[in-house]
Amino acid sequence: MSLDNFVNYLVTEKAKILSLLAQHVELTVVAIILAILIGVPLGIFISHFKSVRKYVLGVINVVQAVPSMAFLGLLVPVLGIGSTPAIFMVILYSLLPIVKNTCTGITGIDKGIIESATGIGLTPRQILFKIQLPLALPVIMAGVRISAVSAVGLMTLSAFVGAGGLGYLVFSGVQTVNNTMILAGAIPACILALCVDFIFSKIEIVATPTGITQNKSKKARKEKEYRDPKYKARRNKVIGVATALVLLFIGCGRYFYSSFAEKETIVVGSKDYTEQLILGNMYADLLEEYTDYNVERKLNLGTTVLWNSMVEKEVDVCVDYTGTILVNIMKEQPNGTSDDVYNHVKECISKNYDLQLLDPLGFNNTYTLAMEQDVAKKYNINTYSDLAKYSDEFVLSPTLAFENRDDGLPGLEEAYNMNFKDVKSMDGSLRYQALTSGKAQVIDAFSTDGLLEKFDLKVLEDDKNYFPPYYAAPVVNKDILEKYPELEEILNKLSGQIDEETMIKLNYKVDELGQSPEKVAHDFLVEKNLIK
Template structure:
């Protein structure tokens, strides 16, 4: 608890900023869902033949995993707030559409017949009879959507939209419970607060409906509020579009090393030029960051040559560092209009790590030693490792090994699982700071299976044409980071809980790369 309060007092400004982003994204998404969902509910109540297909589609959308939906949206709408808003709107439609439809179709037929008998038209019946009677059911759907939206929006950090999920994702990667709670607790409080506010709004509007003047006032209030949110959102989107070419956007993947390197690139550009720099850090894995670069949502980030070869270009693993670099450089440039700059100096290749007691018990030094007893051990890798040719798929073939069980756990949590004896082997990166913190044994890749993963900045050719000075500036990092140096920087973030921005800046100043 003391660590929690210490983190809050030190980082309260960042937490408030992320909370503001979270509130805006959540409320805007729900309002858009209301504007779409209520008319859809009214439509299918009037046209019953449309109810099954429309409700069926909203049900199917609800069943799609949120991360899968985000991954699908990225190639079409890019990264940032747009895919996050689209995702939440799609997930919010079902309760709003279904509750509107249910509320309108379950009204006593005698009441509708009476309305018809006194000469009300269909639109008058809908406006004066059906909607007021269905109002509590409609508000219940909106209430469900609003609360759900707050939780869903934590995933917005996965695509660079910000929000409290940024703290949760970062905390998971660095095994920092204080950071996780700093994101999770405000999100929970916000969900409860929104539930309370929507409940009060429902009660207030229900009361106001009984008074003619109150009805007009509440209508004006709601319309004004909705219009304001839409106008703000429109202005925000137009502004971002208009200014997209006036700044350099630096991205990164979602682990400590990438956050450090992303801050280094941004700091160098800010320090040596007058160009405005925007940081879109802590995105997802290679698919998200590389797609963002291709689509122009970011201008540069640090990639690894092995990842470029195997995962992006779908080539078999290779072991010659220079050949891998040359091939990736050529293909990236020809296929995507992306340039590789000079390598930073360290090779963050895959490694297999085990506890010291496991190494002592079985006398393990190499991966070949591990292969002999792998059938009695459980592996707890990152989620993507079992599905990579340069990961578990190829590793099992090269070393003829088969683990008793494979339980994928992403981020820094796999280290916690290993320490708690929930797994026996994990995939690690050679520069991971958590290897040192958890005192793990790294097994030697005696068959040289893992390809080289030299870190290298990659940047859009269009960006270099517009700002050719960036090439020399970013190449100033070339060869400055050895394996040991990078591991030390990661250790400061993962174990000493220093911020990636601070660690990056201090390194650049120490190396004389900042003015």
């Protein structure tokens, strides 16, 4: 990756990057403010009630110990997709520094000061607001700054649940081995974290009462300024303006979101890899071209998250694969031709999930196994049966989903009597890097992956036809079709338009040539005269 390529990407994709940055800022600001509003009162509460302190801190510590991705996955069935679970997750992970520092700051105050305040007749409320909170403020603000900076990084995970943000660029870049895209998301996130820390450091200085500062030399230099009534008035004005701007920013965001939501909206979803991002953008573009409805893109979702979102009617349209639905959702094994599988899946999801499977796009994106050309040639491996003879000498690096799916590694090992030396699972393009670096000798892939062409890999033949047909087709909620019956004809415009060779080329444009999924999708539709 060269500096010129990075700069060119920033220039050409500046609108997208700024949009994702704005989403990231809004999500982070909301999460931080809510974490403060919850954490500070909770810290005050446990500082005064020692009997419950260890239980509250224990629960918060347990939350911190749970992996953030796992916690986010647990929240999706309860809170759905979008900004809500992302904000909720960040709030929970931000509470510990705020709660603990608030409690420590208050309980660490010299008891003599509290006794003196009580002796002159101050009420507990007056002691809290006039003595304890001002004295504890530097410690509290230290916890807030830690939480605020951490929140910026944690919010990148919001991309997994369709909330947008800079994580979309980071994870899309990982999926496609696009370091430029990764940096385009990571660098603004780092800058944002530094800005957040700087802002809160200034708020800490301005908000800390006169005489309470840990930097004695600085205090001595500015003591006169702190005592100046004009400075105090200016400080209060700064705090007021900053608060007003934050509230205005959030209010405007909520207003535009509400205005958007009041209109007829169709939500298009996709899974979290290149092909799905391309197809998701294609259907979104078609809907924008042929309807006047608002089209919301909830792309880059996990496989399970996307299906659950379709069932819960939080996503209206997505592309899925007949084999995936048959084996993973219906828990059945393929029986009959690809048309038999398609018709069976269509009937089943219509009856059991209130979803409708529309016409197939035309390509079969089945699972396959791939190796480097020289390794396959050395062992004369062309088929899965050939691989089985040497599997105990090789390390397999599959995706996490493939390792755990019934139609993935467990069934494959049984069908071909494979026994790999080791299995090192990793998602996205990382497994391709493991292959080319020699850390692994075999990976799983989709037959239409552009990365297969990019890395010039040997695709092995499934000589026992273990994998079922994975024909891609749009899945739509029946409710949305009943409400907008014209959608079926619009979505079926892609029927039969994309074969395996075409899909490989489209994926290759993203994975190797560095084009964005949005551009590849749009250019294809224009080329096919499906949009202008």
